[in-house]
Amino acid sequence: GAVVSQHPSRVICKSGTSVKIECRSLDFQATTMFWYRQFPKQSLMLMATSNEGSKATYEQGVEKDKFLINHASLTLSTLTVTSAHPEDSSFYICSAREPSGTATGELFFGEGSRLTVL
């Protein structure tokens, strides 16, 4: 199946710093990617939909200025957690649909990135 890769898989940072997480579709082009957040022992919640060449669509309650999303190419979306605080510590997972641009394509998930803010 298609491959979605995230980097880094783990990151530890100090409070107040910014952290960038990359999500790449390795063998297909993705006009849309999804960013999910998973709190410990919780389910995955959609944070935002990343759209290639345009602004991301954020879910209600997600701070746009805190979680910056950039989808600069058809194979790369980035999530930047700005001025990170301990409450931002979480497991972030991206996904992309293949074939892209359809509601019926299969959703492939990255490996996830565990962020720990000290």
Place this chain on the structure above:
Amino acid sequence: AQKVTQAQTEISVVEKEDVTLDCVYETRDTTYYLFWYKQPPSGELVFLIRRNSFDEQNEISGRYSWNFQKSTSSFNFTITASQVVDSAVYFCALSEAGYGGSQGNLIFGKGTKLSVKP
């Protein structure tokens, strides 16, 4: 509104026992997709199955089987002769075709943690 309920938070079985993970969903759409994912301790999401709303045929894949019942809005997952390697969190998810602008993002249940003891 769309909703996925996994009433079982944690299940513990002994190896070789059969176990069924329950999933009940809510949707107003007539066209939708149901999924099961496995999340082992390493964190990545492993796709197990996708079923569209028009296909109520039960499916079997090795030790895994799925029972889709539209009449009760359920999509239950059974593992036969469970093994220690089956220990993971299992998520049931729903995707509505053409949901909003997100082209069918996934709505996850809260997950069921399965522990299979030797």
